[in-house]
Amino acid sequence: MDNDVFLPHIARIDAVRDETPDTKTFTLRFREPEDSKAFRFLPGQFVELSVFGCGEAPFCIASSPTRPETFETTIRRTGTLTDALHQLGAGAEVGIRGPFGNGFDVEGARGKDLLFVAGGIGLPPLRSLIRNVLDERDRFRNVTVLYGARTPVDLVYKDELKEWETDTGVEFHITVDNGLPGWTGNVGMVPVLFTKTTLRPESTLAYVCGPPIMIKFVVQDLFMRGFKEESVISTLERMMQCGIGKCNHCAIGHRYVCRDGPVFNYKQIRELVE
């Protein structure tokens, strides 16, 4: 893409899918084929998405780079821009800058056991990596996905979760904090799922993403079970404007979440000091 760092590239909404009452997944396709060709990303990277007239905001890419024709982003309605975005349907045009950030080290995960622990709306950034891994399944060893949400209604990617339940390539467990009538699965916070699976701390990279309180308990639990700080990986969120380490909104000390992150392992996170 050209060197005008603030110029968005136009993308069309191909499809909109309701995930939960306040969360939708948008499938986006660049209007210009050359933009599409130039857009190469890693799981864990994010884009600055413009809703023209409202401004722009950072959102993680929720789809896998192994399927590059379109990309997806899953967005909860939570402010002015996301309200406006939720009003848009297929065919509407938005602006995209990016991809930005470091992304997950997919190459470095090769040959390892992978454990994904997601809570609620924390699944989308991990889903990009999970789908990448599943598309190149034989490059990785055991793949385990643990997912929790407040209620069954708050689970995102419901169709895909069913596929993972039956997919032999992935061990998948799910829980909700509050079961609703008709829910026959696990009830409890995400850490309850640790007892359902065999953890292999020595050979596993653990990817954790979700609300801060969930991350806190999951990470404590992982350390108790023998995981090292370097092998517990998460993505950080901060208020961002530029996405390129200039505007200073996402700075933590002299590090920038948008450029040095958003993916950090726990050793790095411990070294980030305001």
Next chain:
Amino acid sequence: MQPHVLTIRKRDVTRWLARLLETREVIAPTLGPCGEIVFSEVRAAEQVVWDFENPLPPPKQFLLPQTDPIVRIQVNGHGAQVEPIHDGRQRVLFNVRPCDVKGIAFLTRMHEMEPADASYLRRAENLTVISLACNTPCQLGFCVCSDSGPFLNSGHDIQLTDLGQKYLAEIGSAKGEGSVADAASLFDPATEDEVAQRKKLEAEAKERFGEETCHFASAMRRVSTRRVDDALWERMSDWCLECGACNFICPTCYCFSVKDRGGDGTWTRCRTWDSCQYAAFTLEASGHNPRAQHGERVKRRFFHKVSAQYYVRDGMTGCVGCGRCVKVCLGTTDMPAVVAAIRKGAWHGQ
């Protein structure tokens, strides 16, 4: 380019400015409507003020306007169109003080870092800075502490020094060269005596600062190794009204936000100044705010300004010692006061 030194007689300066005005926009200190000195565009050479203390707003507004249009957006039946907005004006910044030249050098270095900010750099390339050395220190300045004045010894396009009947003009760049080329007949090569006189003036000006007022080195050691108590930042923050003025008048502050302005399918995406002292600076849509405590925001500002981590990145402290924050702060959280508090580990004796 070999730096070289010329002189121009004071009575010829008007003619030089007139030549510059033919081809460029000239910005200089002028007399404002209420008798204050401000940087603004001049139409005639006579408007330029020569005897002045630094205007409160620094000249950064000519590189980073408070509201800076960057992208034109149109959405209609044919879809969305976006195009970058370029500012290609050739400009001369005349009679700025050495501290402000340093401030611009800081901003340029920061914007050159990958990914480079083309919109800023285009303006910087088209801007020639003609500075006026300070024979007399200003009241609140402490540029000697941050190596930003009272004279420049590098990094200038042209530096003028008042020698009485003449100005010494040290040409430091090709852009500087270009801005004397059109009026070459007005300039003479400087004599050795004149160069020696300038050196003497610099030494005398430095002497007149007296003792150093802002000890960055020891503050840097403490800030960089996080040896300043959170409680001390919190005490300092009691004396800050979160007005953001220190950010807006600081020659090196550049934090910004991006907003779309307009309506009915036509918008201008603008970059606007923002302040790290505002609680909303880090407020996320979820309501979570990682710097909800006021002390954390004061700490952020001064970590960015004086930490070794940023010194390594930026090649200088984020302070040019202009003293504007001392003047503008409604409380007392200006740079020298905070640096003193960091060094002493106490704020107003507590």
